[in-house]
Amino acid sequence: xxxxxxxxxxxxxxxxxxxxxxxxxxxxxxxxxxxxxxxxxxxxxxxxxxxxxxxxxxxxxxxxxxxxxxxxxxxxxxxxxxxxxxxxxxxxxxxxxxxxxxxxxxxxxxxxxxxxxxxxxxxxxxxxxxxxxxxxxxxxxxxxxxxxxxxxxx
Amino acid sequence: xxxxxxxxxxxxxxxxxxxxxxxxxxxxxxxxxxxxxxxxxxxxxxxxxxxxxxxxxxxxxxxxxxxxxxxxxxxxxxxxxxxxxxxxxxxxxxxxxxxxxxxxxxxxxxxxxxxxxxxxxxxxxxxxxxxxxxxxxxxxxxxxxxxxxxxxxxxxxxxxxxxxxxxxxxxxxxxxxxxxxxxxxxxxxxxxxxxxxxxxxxxxxxxxxxxxxxxxxxxxxxxxxxxxxxxxxxxxxxxxxxxxxxxxxxxxxxxxxxxxxxxxxxxxxxxxxxxxxxxxxxxxxxxxxxxxxxxxxxxxxxxxxxxxxxxxxxxxxxxxxxxxxxxxxxxxxxxxxxxxxxxxxxxxxxxxxxxxxxxxxxxxxxxxxxxxxxxxxxxxxxxxxxx
Ligand SMILES: Cc1cc2nc3c(=O)[nH]c(=O)nc-3n(C[C@H](O)[C@H](O)[C@H](O)COP(=O)(O)O)c2cc1C
Ligand code: SF4
Numbered sequence: 001x002x003x004x005x006x007x008x009x010x011x012x013x014x015x016x017x018x019x020x021x022x023x024x025x026x027x028x029x030x031x032x033x034x035x036x037x038x039x040x041x042x043x044x045x046x047x048x049x050x051x052x053x054x055x056x057x058x059x060x061x062x063x064x065x066x067x068x069x070x071x072x073x074x075x076x077x078x079x080x081x082x083x084x085x086x087x088x089x090x091x092x093x094x095x096x097x098x099x100x101x102x103x104x105x106x107x108x109x110x111x112x113x114x115x116x117x118x119x120x121x122x123x124x125x126x127x128x129x130x131x132x133x134x135x136x137x138x139x140x141x142x143x144x145x146x147x148x149x150x151x152x153x154x
Numbered sequence: 155x156x157x158x159x160x161x162x163x164x165x166x167x168x169x170x171x172x173x174x175x176x177x178x179x180x181x182x183x184x185x186x187x188x189x190x191x192x193x194x195x196x197x198x199x200x201x202x203x204x205x206x207x208x209x210x211x212x213x214x215x216x217x218x219x220x221x222x223x224x225x226x227x228x229x230x231x232x233x234x235x236x237x238x239x240x241x242x243x244x245x246x247x248x249x250x251x252x253x254x255x256x257x258x259x260x261x262x263x264x265x266x267x268x269x270x271x272x273x274x275x276x277x278x279x280x281x282x283x284x285x286x287x288x289x290x291x292x293x294x295x296x297x298x299x300x301x302x303x304x305x306x307x308x309x310x311x312x313x314x315x316x317x318x319x320x321x322x323x324x325x326x327x328x329x330x331x332x333x334x335x336x337x338x339x340x341x342x343x344x345x346x347x348x349x350x351x352x353x354x355x356x357x358x359x360x361x362x363x364x365x366x367x368x369x370x371x372x373x374x375x376x377x378x379x380x381x382x383x384x385x386x387x388x389x390x391x392x393x394x395x396x397x398x399x400x401x402x403x404x405x406x407x408x409x410x411x412x413x414x415x416x417x418x419x420x421x422x423x424x425x426x427x428x429x430x431x432x433x434x435x436x437x438x439x440x441x442x443x444x445x446x447x448x449x450x451x452x453x454x455x456x457x458x459x460x461x462x463x464x465x466x467x468x469x470x471x472x473x474x475x476x477x478x479x480x481x482x483x484x485x486x487x488x489x490x491x492x493x494x495x496x497x498x499x500x501x502x503x504x505x506x507x508x509x510x511x512x513x514x515x516x517x518x519x520x521x522x523x524x525x526x527x528x529x530x531x532x533x534x535x536x537x538x539x540x541x
Pocket of ligand 1: 198199200202204205207227228229230232240306309310311312313314315347348349350352520
């Protein structure tokens with residue numbers, strides 16, 4: 001079995017093979033591989049016995065179900081007004097300088113992707129960002145440097 | 155506190171509530187009795203629309219279907235709202251408890267909590283609390299189970315029918331209404347869907363009795379509510395306050411001395427300018443809110459605020475219906491053109507007509523509510539839109 005096949009089978013064993021299992025399986029793929037390739041979508045369709053178009057339709061609807069290759073650590077900076085007002089652009093600037101990429105890009109070593117996202121629910125402690133599932137709040141450029149350094153050494 | 159109306163309340167986060175006793179004593183009561191107590195309290199939904207909670211439970215209980223569900227909406231995506239996260243972090247058992255009481259009334263065996271993907275870090279602790287909850291139910295011999303379902307970053311999935319679509323494995327595209335969830339919800343079965351905060355208040359009403367809740371607030375807006383306060387304020391955070399205060403009273407307490415506007419209810423809510431602070435009540439009789447309160451002082455450009463909201467709607471529109479899909483985009487492009495001087499200021503009136511059309515023709519609350527912030531910001535801060 002190929003790796004993709006194995007992963008999909010393992011996730012289907014865990015979450016089931018009904019239509020309701022689709023999103024948990026897609027989430028499982030993202031947790032492990034950081035994105036859902038078209039090969040994986042086809043495999044999920046086969047495993048759940050639904051059309052590949054259905055899988056594609058669902059996967060592409062959700063902003064956290066990435067269908068483009070992403071780095072090991074996906075950084076999502078909140079761009080809602082409350083975080084903007086607290087200096088989000090300085091945070092973004094710092095991240096772009098540190099990672100040497102622009103918003104929407106992934107570092108050549110596939111370690112980091114830098115994205116923006118809508119309200120993360122930390123408006124009272126902005127600016128805020130997520131690194132994968134982890135939330136970081138009350139960011140300053142210095143704090144960002146420390147956080148990214150830690151991930152770089154992981 | 156100088157401000158003598160603004161009353162801080164501590165119903166929700168009260169830590170010495172004996173969870174098991176409340177649940178046990180409520181389960182000994184008849185369903186009619188439970189619904190009447192809830193009706194008496196005057197509790198209205200805290201997720202935005204403000205539908206009386208007792209009626210929602212009653213209508214669902216009257217459906218003959220064997221399978222029914224209670225769903226807790228923890229998708230909390232409205233910009234400026236973060237109180238559900240705090241509630242789930244601090245008092246998850248009470249949320250589950252509210253679901254269990256509802257389950258008894260409507261006769262549901264399964265419940266679901268739909269948690270937004272942005273809050274996945276809460277999951278391990280929530281699962282632990284859920285296990286504790288299930289063991290208490292086992293002790294009480296209550297046959298009811300809750301499962302947590304994760305969202306994946308889509309604001310529209312907070313809309314109830316889109317949420318069901320998402321739970322069923324599809325794109326989060328809202329359904330036509332009617333039928334309403336009380337008749338056809340998750341898996342097309344009768345479903346109660348309530349906000350996190352609504353469920354906690356329901357639970358607390360059975361701890362304290364309806365009278366304690368009803369004593370607070372006004373005739374249209376009973377009780378207290380959890381507010382998420384952010385923006386230009388020296389004390390951002392989460393506050394449980396009695397309903398019925400005016401924006402002026404709110405600003406006296408939370409403003410920085412230079413507040414020029416308060417956005418009540420997030421991007422889909424209303425902007426209240428300084429001249430309206432005094433006569434605007436925060437609640438169902440004035441400006442309703444799911445809890446989001448953003449303060450802006452005079453250093454802020456309201457054009458930037460509106461632009462930020464429109465960008466949000468443009469991205470989060472599910473794209474299913476044309477007025478919303480195209481409308482959100484055109485409103486944003488429109489105000490950009492006016493700002494750049496490519497369009498005359500009168501173009502704003504045309505844009506307002508477009509927003510009005512969206513209010514009437516869009517399929518769901520997202521497209522319908524864009525006009526709220528659009529009108530209230532453009533009308534009150536026209537110069538800032540133009541210059
Ligand atoms: C675009 C949109 C987003 C919504 N997001 C949420 C949400 O995040 N949380 C929530 O409880 N209700 C949300 N609602 C309202 C729900 O559709 C529904 O009315 C609510 O969950 C009912 O619960 P309640 O009666 O306890 O308020 C949203 C509605 C719309 C139109
Ligand atoms: S109003 Fe917008 S979000 Fe709602 S169904 Fe139409 S396109 Fe989708």
